[in-house]
Amino acid sequence: MPAGNALLPRLLLLACGCASSTLAAQAPPARCDLKQAADGEYTAQTGQSERLADISRTTLGRFDALMKSRPWKPDAPVRDQMNTDERQALVGIQVQMQANLVAQLFESRRERDIRVISRMAGIADALAHASPTLPADQASDDYFLLTLLSGMESVNRPAIEESATPDSRACTLEHALWDAAVEVANQGAAMPELKHMAFTTSKLAQKYGNPIPPSEELEPTDRELFNSLVPALQRMRATRVHAESLMKLALLESTSKAMLRALHQDQNEMPGDISYTGTTWQRWAQQGQVTPGQHQMVAVLNAINQRIPADAPASARRAE
Secondary structure (H helix, E strand, C coil), X not given: CCHHHHHXXXXXXXXXXXXXXXXXXXXXXXXXXXXXXXHHHHHHXXXXXXXXXHHHHHHHHHHHHHHCCCCCCCCCCHHHHCCHHHHHHHHHHHHHHHHHHHHHHHHHHHHHHHHHHXXXXXXXXXXXXXXXXXXXXXXXHHHHHHHHHHHHHHXXXXXXXXXXXXXXXXXXXXXXXHHHHHHHHHHHHCCCCHHHHHHHHHHHHHHHCCCCCCHXXXXXXXXXXXXXXXXXXXXXXXXXXXXXXXXXXXXXXXXXXXXXXXXXXXXXXXXCCHHHCCHHHHHHHHXXXXXXXXXXXXXXXXHHHHHCXXXXXXXXXXXX
């Protein structure tokens, strides 16, 4: 056993037991199924995207009707031949189309976020159980998500209070991720080996001091005893990482929703102006409405957006 033995008493406190009791005490009482919540979230989001696509198709219909409203001379720009009312109508159509396309881009990103976050939850589960289904192709998107998830271990675990957002009280993806984190943490706290590990490490700490020295410095019988705890310790750590990963994914999900609300506000203030994107979020940050954890998660969302772009807007996918 390497010098990391010294962390063992601390791991026993932090791995699952203390965190689990705190989580369980403040968790929503109703169990929210992760797959069901993700499917519901995605269905609602695609519905919003389709509504915007319908508006775009209607706007295109207005443009088509304007172009067919009377014959135009082929040797001159159509705009130059329009009267004042026709020009105003054309400008209105152009502004509406630009605003719709920008809005659809943001809604498509949100669809992508839902798919990616629910997929990362599945990867976190496979990682915790050393599943053979873990992505192995380093060129794949899933391998990128596995790498991103592993890198999120350095991100601060969200505070329990961050599970009390308005979206977390309904059976949403955010709520389901927090529920799943609580369940995993409770499983860790219920490990039958936990009491034995606590007793053994306490006994070794009394004999050798705390922190316990590396296993090679222990007496042979104590070394054997300590090394017998290693498999359970590894399971405990995997459980802790799994629970914390789900908590961080819940924060990532709530940040994705908050970012969409900020983008909506951007478009309310400057319809169709994509250069205005991010203005509301920056204002919220200056006003203290963005938490440090959300700042970290914005970087994760940006990494996802660069690697896994959103699909084309629904109006472009299903133009009539």
